Amino acid sequence: MTQIKHGFHGQWSIILPFFIVEEMDKNSMMNDLYFHSLGYFPSAKYHYISRPSGSPENILIYCTKGSGWFEFNGKVHGVKENQYIILPACIAHRYGANNSDPWTIFWIHFKGYKSDLFKNEFGKIISIDPENNSRIDERLKLFEEIYNVLSVSHDNNALQYANFGLSYFLGSLLYVKTHRSSKSEDKYGTSLIHLATHYMNENIGNKLKLPDIANYFGYSTSYFYRLFYKNMGIPPMEYFNQLKIQRSCYHLLSSTMKVNQISMRVGFEDPYYYSRLFKKTMGISPARYRVLNKLSDKFTGE
Template identity: 35%
Template sequence: MDNFTVMLSSFIIRKKEGFEGERACILPNTVKRGLQKSSLCKNIYLTDIGYYPKALYHNRERQHGCKQYILIYCIHGEGWYIIHHKTYKVKPNHFFILPENVGHKYGADPNNPWTIYWVHFTGQMAGEYFRYLAGNKSFRPHMVFPSDERNLLFDDIIRYSSMINNTDAVIYANNCLYNYLASFKNTVFIKSETERNQIDAVDHCIALMKENLDKNLNLFEICKMMNLSISHLSTLFKEKMHDSPYNYYIFLKIQRACYLLWNTPMNIKTIAAQLGYEDPYHFSRIFKNVMGLSPKQFRNRDQ
């Protein structure tokens, strides 16, 4: 046991009252049973959710763990948790997830108590979400960038979860939970003003592509219009879109082709020409490579 753990063990005091400004919703068993049976919610649903600001003396110990997965997201202050006899420190913008049925302890730092959002969740796909969010780091805390959108999602979830006699509200809250959990992947939300400018550059690039679907722009031409280097734009694009600018440009062209095939009587040669392809056979090969169907098969699939 390290010095940090010894300090914690000597300081643990059970908080008997709530924390000023706290919010929490503990769903009744009848509601949880309904969610477990609901085809709309049974894959993943919450059982408890809350927000504890400056939670001095907050601590919990569960020798045999909890029946649900527990996500704790620290936005201010510090804390700690112990799992499998190992202690982890938690700092601002850290989150961690405790697996179901595994003994653990956690609590606020006595000198700088954490402010946390927390949620207990379970369901048929809860384990998949745990593995998705934990990744290769297993039980270690994860750094996540702050996000107003994430906090607004939480507000919706706790507000509508509290309307326990309104089935529509509870279903809405639990479907928001999917988005809330996914928001803890760093690729989802904008991280800083610098990155916001970088994301704007990617959006600008996509707008240029959409305005020029009738042409065959190359990356050099796009970068020249944006006054960016090819390497810089490619890096920004890859970080946000997980794709190259060229591949995404082709995808946008094929999406436009899908619209024209569905909604107009234009023949394939005319559609190809409208999208900058002089050779309709070359267009058809690219279309099939992207969509898995030829343009003709795509047009006829619902007939």
């Protein structure tokens, strides 16, 4: 039977380097709740994970389409659309997608002393049934925003911003009634920048130039540049390159491809340029990044 941990078409994920996770654990501004990794797996057919010793982190799995299942404390439970589960750290579990109706999931590995807030939810199926005042779209946009922030940078400002977002995201699930009752007029309509960052993510392996992206959205190059920089605080092509570097981090840890193959995979024909850009962005070379983060192979996928 086919079983897949990751590698689904259209997926995206971030795995923070182990030394950054350790720094967050020691930082009083972030160690209440903090990430290890997070991602999005659409229509994840044959998805399957088995951890006989559990995971070092708590795991949130939020199903937005399709269905799946999980085994916890010797019992198997089904999970369907608009339901989530939280599996506690260090306890054996298995989970996977239903082959006939594979789930689409957002997932987070998280730690921190505030994880105890969720202990009453551990191993349970929690439904978030859509209502007139549902804020599901806002919640998923927040998740994507957190991903985008971490894709660009792992400095303290980015990590702290992302962790504040994590707390809000988890709080919107834990206190869903309060979250819905506080809804005001929606000011988070789909914007050009949201569409542009999504377009970049979908074209990581392509050699797009700034005029290509601007023309795709029907804007002049100069206007698109100014608008993107105003909203994101970073030039669009620098942002695009950092997305490519983050995607290459995923390939370094999840595959056996050589560095030059990964360079081509994320749209860089010159592996030496890719290596220089990687070191400038991540502080270490691609090969060193792979070695350091595989010294402790605790993360098995999602």
